[in-house]
Amino acid sequence: MEEKMTKYYSVIMLTFCLGLTGCQSFAELGRQERNIPVYKDPPQSSENLARIRFVGNVTGTSLLQKSDVPQEERDLVAHTMLGFYNDTRDIGIPKLSYRPQDYKGYYFEIKVKPEPTLIKISTDVGPNGACHTVFLITPEAGKDYDLNYDQKENKKVCVMHFNEIVRDATTGVTVLKPAPYRAKKYQYTLSFND
Incomplete structure (x- = not known):
């Protein structure tokens, strides 16, 4: 026994x-992080930069700016062997009082140089599948933007809204004003040479 x-x-x-x-x-x-570097705000003074708030899809997002050296994309948030670390980052971009739901989940705010910028978004598989898209934007210095990517808004396609955040002169309320962007052909590696 x-x-x-x-x-x-x-x-x-x-x-x-x-x-x-x-x-x-x-x-x-x-x-342990994977080999893609994590995005860091440029060192220029704030008035020479634009600011972007990413809402709706923080993980699986990377970007590349035209003057980046070396020309390699950077993840918005860190990715490890266990997946992306979700994190909210608030740098003071004005909030929209009529969209409080945007700030209940993860959102991520960054500063970018005012130049052509490629943004690649790859979502996890959801009820409508996964989305993989690339967009070209050209933010302007001193302006704030809201990039909201929603794979649930439409059952057939993933929808991206890219807007400038402005104060309505009549009401004094912060609102969204559509900003120009262009969808690009999805590529595994971001490049301005297409």
Whole structure:
């Protein structure tokens, strides 16, 4: 009987040790990032930059600006072996009082240079499938923008709204005004050479 108990305790201890070691290794994998760098705001002063708020799809979004050296896309938020780390980043872009739902989930605000910018969005599979799209925008210095990408708005296509955030002169309320953008052919690697 004592021999059975010793084997039983040995199996329990071995399982515990392997589980503990496995969890630590798994956590370490989660901290390792993939090779795509994470976007960082440019060092120029704020008045020479534009600001963009990404709403609706923060993970799976990367961007490339025309003057980036080297010419490689950057993820909006970090991606690890365990997936994207969702994070809200607020740098003070005016909120829309009539759209409080935009700020309940994740949203991410960045500063960008006022130049042609490619934005690639790849969503996880949802009820309507996954979306993979690329858009070309040219933000202007000193302006704020709202980029809202919604794969649930229409059952047949994913919908992107790109708007400038402005204050209505009559009411004084912050509103959205459509801003120009162009859909591009989706490519695995972003490039201005197409």
